[in-house]
Amino acid sequence: MKTKIFLHIKRGIPFYLLLLCCIHSDLNAQTQIKFEFSEVVMPANDNRDLAVAFHSITFIDSLAKPLADLTFGTPPANSSQGIGWFQNEVSPVVGEFQWAGDQAKEATLVYTIPAGTEGFLLQIKSITDSLWMKVWLNGTLMATLRVDSYWHSGYVPIGISKMEPVSTNEPEWIPGHYFPHFPPPDHIYAIQANHGLGQGPLSVGGYSGAWQSDWRINNSYDAMMALTLVCMQGVINRNKPAVYLDWQDEPESAAFWIPYIENEVPVDYLDLDALSALNFLIRRFGNRFEGAVIYDPEVPNTINLATMIAGLENRLVLAPEQLTLPGLPNFNSITDLRQTVQSQGWNDSEASQYNIYQWVYDSLWPQLDHRIIGFISPGPPTSGTLSGAPGIEAWPVKMAARDFLVALKLPALHLNPFDAIQGPLMNKFMEEAPSPIQVTGVYGNYEFESVQYFSAFGDWVSGITWPGTPVDCRGLSVLSGIRPAIKKFDPGIDISRIFATLGNKPVAMLWSSDGDGIPFATERGYNPFWLWEDTQNQRFSWTFNPTAADLSPLLWNYFMDTRINTGMIAGLSGAGYAYPQEMSQAELNGYLSETATYLEETGMRVVRIDDRGGSGRWTEQLAVPYYQQLHNAGYLGSIYSISPSVNGLNLDYAGVAAPTVRPSHTMASNDRNEVIADLLSRVPGEYFMDITQYPRMTQNPFTEVVDDPDANNGKALLVLPESTGSQAYIFNSDEMSLAPGTYTVKFRLKVESNMSTQPITSIFVGKRFAFPDWQVLATKHISPSEFQEANTYQDFNFTFHLDTFTSLLQFRVDYGDGATRWYADDILVQREGGLDLPYFAGIFIVLTIDWGAEPDFNRTVEKFTYDFENQGGLVLTPDEFMAALNPEYMLALAKPILGSNDSSILAATAQLNSGLYFESLMTIRNALKGVVSSVIEPEIAISKDLYQLRAYPNPFRVSTTVQFELAESEQVELDVFNLLGQKLGTLIKSQLNAGKHAIPFDAGALGAGLYLIQLKVGSSCNVIEVFCKP
Structure with a gap:
């Protein structure tokens, strides 16, 4: 049943006509201006009754262009003043100014207002917050301003407003693209917005009361007004972007983009207080609005309802408390959701959360655009519990990105997909939406679970409305409309560095995390610990969402114009944050088809793929569609998994020529030297496994990590006799890849007694296909009687052979009969003759776990590169690294050098065509070694x-x-x-x-x-x- 409740006021009168203020005096004649104050305050050690400090008055035309101004605290201002003014002063912030007030609580001046004036701006601050000031012109009340105790501008309208005509343009949805293109702007008003929410756990701004479960939006005047302004921004910008809000966020990320916007379109910056901003926008754009929608602050999910209704019906979004604000315009039509709350019996419980969005499904969903699913926090208490942050209870209301949802008439949902009641309803929304599409956020703390859930529908998460970042991704309705030609990323592959890998230096590539979320692009990283400006000249790559170039070419081009050495890799897991293992084949093909479009348009050639979801294995079911769909876009290879694996080659082909590399290390700023030492100690063809470093094994109830001076690393894994008959295993290595050849396995053990002849353990080498399928390649059973001495370490060796490059290999150690306590030290795997391939290491910089570990954390890559290369290593960009391991690329590189008919070229080509990709690579490398020294x-x-x-x-x-x-x-x-x-x-x-x-x-x-x-x-x-x- 569909239910909609409206409260209509003043029917039949066009909304914007109710908003006009006019003055009956003639302009260009002397006008008396009177300021009337709600209160005066006598500060300590000051005998004056002060109300408001004035720095300037600026008369503006209909486009907010200045016509004339008067600076207070100067002789021209003094000569025009009547009662209520104090002496001239100078502020270190604004310069000359004067206080006004006195016991009469008013101040006057007489001034000739220039012709063409449609308003004026007062640069003011109050002696105390929330002071009200009425502005009269020749006895007519023109405005009532709220004045707070910081310097800002108040807006006073004059005469009949000249509204901008309504454009018939609409955002354009481009086939094969996730983001619509907003119409081009011809002029932008940049207006400040104070939100009062704090910046949250992932910034330097700190928390506020908005993160407490008992907080409601009407606790904060700034938050209520900011919500009104951002939803107005969406309605105004839909047909032609004109308003950009500067959210006054502490890192000034919103303000950062204003000069770049101004390079493309004229910008006027207005530092208005919120009520002045509302009135200014109404006078310029009131003809866009049909009325207002009132949400219920006690039922925060109605904020999301109001957001949707504002988009569908072109309404202002207001709290009940705002209806009584002085100076607020009248409305000819009001949709009052408090009435709906009462009739439906809603409250702020999770049970009501289901009912509210069921009402959305019945009443609003058919009218909303389904090509993007807005998933956005309405604020406490049903926004989800925030764990891991002491004293912080709930996710705050997401504010800044609402203009995007309003402008595009998108859903604004907030259901728990994992709840037995709410989950099926969320399923209905997802099932009825097309695929692939983006979902703008995740549910509370459940990032991984949410991405897994949305990926199962073939969709991805953009992070535009990420919880916990209230004012990230601001101004998208403006940024999307400014569309210079997209500049392609040029990886600048250095052939000399690829040729340098033909030697024996260990090779490293580095990349950083978290660029899959659009906010990472709009914020330029994590301010101040990891900013683009501080890292753009270092030899590594940012993970970056290629759809950002479609959302805002201006934003993308900034990175392309300013990068020096830093590269870009697409992820996670292509064009948008998704877990491909969760998708059906058809869904994966659809997702990758869109990814190919974005790689072609941006020039990215390396993709980061998340291994969460599904089996977590890189198999042909993933590798083949990635290769087939992305090959024509220049795809070089992929980085797979977010977890390091130090065993084997950390390299796979999985049925295609494009390599997939797993990270071998994660690196924080304070363990750089450890990583370098490990890389320099590696011997090609040797693979060392320290059993004590596998947490899942050391948590086994029958094992214990103990200090042991005889062990190579000073620690050993003690296996207790009680393990007899256990069905579990002691050790199971990560899956790894090895080159073809003969290998010797050395297992270092000791026993407390060497009397028993029954096996106490068995070690297996095998290939894991899918659990529980396991192909055993070699086995070694070990009995205590095989030890020459008790309590002395002894190596046990056995061999196995691989005919071809083999992946998904595992080493497993099982329990035996438990005849004695015994100790496992390590396992060493050695290839006969070594391996003529240097150690290739992928190093992952995880930003979210290492903020501020060092004052210059953002120079981690620079320091690593300098130290590693000076000690004999080699650092490649991810594009170079993948190219060096890609047999197709290396063949194309080698043909002009060796000649197309060279025997090595012919052999490598035949191997490539036979699916022997690693073997083809090695053939090319060996052929080049004798030639490239002169290149x-x-x-x-x-x-x-x-x-x-x-x-x-x-x-x-x-x-x-x-x-x-x-x-x-x-x-x-x-x-x-x-x-x-x-x-x-x-x-x-x-x-x-x-x-x-x-x-x-x-x-x-x-x-x-x-x-x-x-x-x-x-x-x-x-x-x-x-x-x-x-």
């Missing part, structure tokens, strides 16, 4: 990228443009080489001025292939690789 070096010397050398587009067909930047006038030579180091031509050799330069490169006469572009500036050289497509 590039010594003719081309690589130095630090000081000139931001890039080519765009890259890859390209026939021609591209080489770009670089000079800090000062320099002699420059730009040359083209093939991969043999032979110079093919010079693009320019000249003295160039400081600034950016763009030099065309036409490869038409050279043909398709890989080329090296070398920039010589003085004694410095930089080289990039460019690829001309066939």
Whole structure:
């Protein structure tokens, strides 16, 4: 049954006509302006009765452009003043000013208002918060302002407003894209918004009462007004973006984007108080609104209802307390949800939460747009319990992103998908929506469970309305409408570094977490611990959501314009945060089809894939569709899993040529040296397993980690006799990959008694397909009698052989008969003859667990790179790292060097076509080793990228443009080489001025292939690789 309750007031009168204020005096004549104050205060050590301090009055036209101004505390102002003014003073914040007040509680002045004036701005602050000031012109009340004790502007309207005409444009939904494109703006008002919510656990702003379970939005005037403004922003911006709210967030992330917006469209910044902002917007855009919707603060889920109704019916969103605010306009139509709450019997309980959204499903859902599911916190108490943060009880109301939901007429839901009652209702919403689509948030603390849940519908999470970040993702209805051409990411693959991997130096790549959420892009990282500006020149990659380029090309282009060495990898797990293991094949194909579009548009070539959900294994069921769908977009490979695995090659192909790499390490700022030491100690072809470092094994009731000076690491795993007959195992390694060859397994053990002849343990090598399927490759049973001495460690060896590159290998240690206590030290696996491949390590910087560990945490990569390479290691970008392990890429790289008919090229190609991808890679590498020593070096010397050398587009067909930047006038030579180091031509050799330069490169006469572009500036050289497509 559909139920809607309306309270209509003043029917038949157009809404905006009720909002007009006019003055009957002639402009350009002297006008008496009177300020009337609600109270005066005599401060300590001051005998004056003070009310409001005035810095300036600025007269503005209909576009808020200044016509004239008067500064208080100066002779021109003094000469126009009547009663109620005090002496001139100077503030370190604004300069000259004057206090007004006195016992009469009013102040006057006479001034000639310029022709064309439609209002004026008063730069003011009060002696105490929440002071009210009436403004009269020639005896007519023009405005009632709330004045608080900080400098801000109050707005006083004059005359009949000139509203902007309503555009017929609508946001445009582009096939194959997740985000609609808002119409282009021609002018933006940037208006401050104070929200009063605190910044939350993931910022420096701290918590506020809004994080307590008993908090309601009407506890905070700022929060009520901010909610009204952000929902107004959505209605106004739908047809033509015009309003951008500066949320006064402590890191000033909202304000950061204003200059970049201003580069594209004129911006006027108005530091208005909230009530003034509301009245200013009504005078400019009142013809967009049909009335108001009143929510019930005692039932916070009605805030979400009001958000949806505002979008559908073009209404202001108000709390009951706002209806009595002085100066608030009248309304010809009001939808009062308090009446609905009463008739439906709703309250703030979880049981009512179900009933409220059932009402949404019945009454609003058919009218809402289903192409994005808004999932947003309405605030305590049903917003979910916040665990892990002492003294913090509930998630606050999500504020800033509501303009996006209102503008697009989206659902604003907040159901618990894991509740037995609410879950089935949430299922109905999801089942009736198309797929794949984005869901904007998650339920409370349940990030992983929520993403798993939404992924099972083929969808992904954008994080636009992430809980716990009240004012992240602000202004999307503006940012989406400013659409410069998207600039592609150029990974700038350095061939010399790929060739350097042909030696024996350990190789590392680094990337950071959390860029899958859109807020990470709008905030430019985590301020202040991990900001883009502090990391953009380091040789690693940010995880980044490629759909951000579609949502806001302006935002994406900022990263492309300012990056120096830092790269971008798409994740998690492609175009949007999702767990692909949870998707059906059809859903995965749909998700990856969209991902391919975004990779093609952004230039990203490496994807981070989450292993949570499903079996957690990387198999052909995932690898093949990723490769097939993304290959034409330049896909080089993927990083799989968020958990490190230190065993084996940490590398897999799973039926395709694109490599998948698991992280071998996670790195915090304070364990950099440990990671470097571990990498430098690695011997290719040797794999060491310290059993005591596997937590799931050490928690076994029949084992105990003990100190043991005879153990290699000073600790051993003690196995108790009580384990007899146990069905569990002692140790089960992570799944790993190994190269073809013969291997020796060394298991280091000791026993307290060597008398028994019955096996106390067995060690297995096998391949795990899917639980419980297990293919045993080799087994070793060990009895106490095989030990030469008791209480002395002894190695037990056995061998196994692999014909081909093999993944999903595991080493397992089982219980035996428990005849004696025994100790396990470690397992060493050695490949006969070693392995002619250096150790390739993926290093994951997990940002959410290491904030502020060091004052310069954001220089972690820089420090690691410097220390590691000075000690004999090599750092590649993720794109270079994947390219070096991708046999298709390496074949394309090797063909111009070795020749297409070279026997190694033919052999590697045959192996590639037979699915022997690792073997193909090794064939290419071995063939290149004897050749590349003359390539590039010594003719081309690589130095630090000081000139931001890039080519765009890259890859390209026939021609591209080489770009670089000079800090000062320099002699420059730009040359083209093939991969043999032979110079093919010079693009320019000249003295160039400081600034950016763009030099065309036409490869038409050279043909398709890989080329090296070398920039010589003085004694410095930089080289990039460019690829001309066939």
